[in-house]
Amino acid sequence: MGVLLEVENLTTEFVTRGGVVRAADGVSWDVGEGETVALVGESGCGKSVSALSIMRLVAPPAGRIVGGRVLFKGRDLLALSDEAMRQIRGREIAMIFQEPMTSLNPVLSIGRQLTEGLEIHLGITPREARQRAGELLAMVGIPDSERRLGQYPHQFSGGMRQRMMIAMALACNPSLILADEPTTALDVTIQAQILELMKDLSRRLAVAMLIITHNLGVVARYADRVNVMYAGRIVERGTARELYANPRHPYTLGLLRSVPRLDEPRRARLDPIEGQPPDLTRLGAGCAFAPRCAFQVARCAVERPRLVPIGGGGHVSACWEAANLDRAVARSGAAT
């Protein structure tokens, strides 16, 4: 499997009233052809900004990409002209957002929103585009597509709108889809439908996917590899199986432990991550997670750990205590 997208040392800054914020601070990750990769973290950790940076949709003057490279099929997207970038956006790399209502145009028919991109990117006639639009709706499980094409977004339910967004994303046969919290706004049973649909389509059409989410549970079933972000940096990465079975960053471990699980006996008490997420304008020299970390040592406050390999299979963790974490976990497990 070849590498499709390679993000190297991407750094994106925003100017805020409180000062300059490094929303993404030298992050590096990649997506293989046809692979599903997850970017997991809480609000403000930089996961959405990473995706927007790839699409060059970070809005100046407040936000700008100050460093790094985004290699897509070997070309650096950050070095492309605006015109060349427009050819990539929507055609080679498509995006699905959390709230489909706000990302669809309320005054354009469903059909028009689907055909617009097809006509622009593929240069096909309106009639051909209309036919392709009908096929796309059928593909994402919207029946009665002829009638549906004439309707407007408000006539669709939340789940249907998200199906429509997926159809739009697939319209030009992209090789990569960036899905930013694609199911967060949906009900549980609809969430399951949409995720199964995305998994099925990505396999069938061999589209690579980057799923951005705050919910580790959502991606367990769907991601091949997982990147965990905290305060603008990647703190751990591994194959999904390795990361969930053997987390080697205290933050990942904390996320996994803090949620109640239906497959485990009910615990008398939940095990939260104490404290609050950090203020990104006031990050110190040390590890950003240190103030909330149960495993911190003196070094954590003064020296920022880099991502280093743990075991094999591409599992990396940015924690000074990563090697000791399993013993520490065993100890705390025995204590409770």
Place this chain on the structure above:
Amino acid sequence: MNDDAPLLEVRNLVKHFHVGGGLFGGRAGVVRAVDDVSFSIRRGETLGLVGESGCGKTTTGRCILQLERPTRGQIVFEGRDLTTLGEDELRPVRRKMQVIFQDPYSSLNPRMTVGQIIAEPLAVHGIVPDPAQRAARVRELLGHVGLLPQHARRYPHQLSGGQRQRVGIARALAVEPALIICDEPVSALDVSIQAQIINLLEDLQAQFGLTYLFVAHDLSVVRHISDRVAVMYLGKIVEITDRKSLYDAPLHPYTKALLSAVPIPDPALEAQRERVVLGGEVPSALNPPSGCVFHPRCPIAVDRCRGEVPELREIRPGHRAACILA
């Protein structure tokens, strides 16, 4: 008062909303948001109320609080039917029932400091008339919810989401309520903060003997916090029982589908797991399906389900479900 009597009893609650027929003369219709719902909550107990958006769980909560006047049915709180009371008689009752909302940001006044927000109900209800004593009580309440005295001078926008939810909880606690309706209290919070708030709610329940109606869509969180659970679908309770029976041996096909849709953070387990993915979507409460409202999406529906409205009946001791096949 008899301690064995439930703190709250909801009897055959119905709430209809009339829509349409307005300025543009659209066809008028009736949304049956809550359609004959009954349950009770004992003192010190937590009843989880789960369901998807539009199932009527929030409207049920609002009817209990008398923020909505029910179309039919009774809300018996501490032995009195609230639906028969006027506004003046309700005021002292409202003190006993508080609510914690999903989004603490939109439910806190942005122009008031945290101290003022928490002090307001103390002044309005005349609980602590003296300002100096009120400030002391605010400090005490901040302590109960894990905040510091200096937080009293901050404004909501200066706090994180989790801290704001703590302020919402302190405000609810201020009037020493018996019942707190928690309406999706953690779903807007980051995962790492959710557990903090859940633990806090449990601590406060133990400390002050609170009774909770916990309205949520997250079944894992509901299992953790609830003693009993009611599952709602399209305005009706389809299953209600104690926590253990519901999660170990669910009877209604909708409950089973909901449970199977909950993701488990373990790829190895997920790979083996059979999933019941429901087809279709929740129908409109404006025009609910005939017979069992769940039948169009039900994986095991038979012909009878189309014509017959299933009664919520006791299938095992203390375990009721509204399904003719259960």
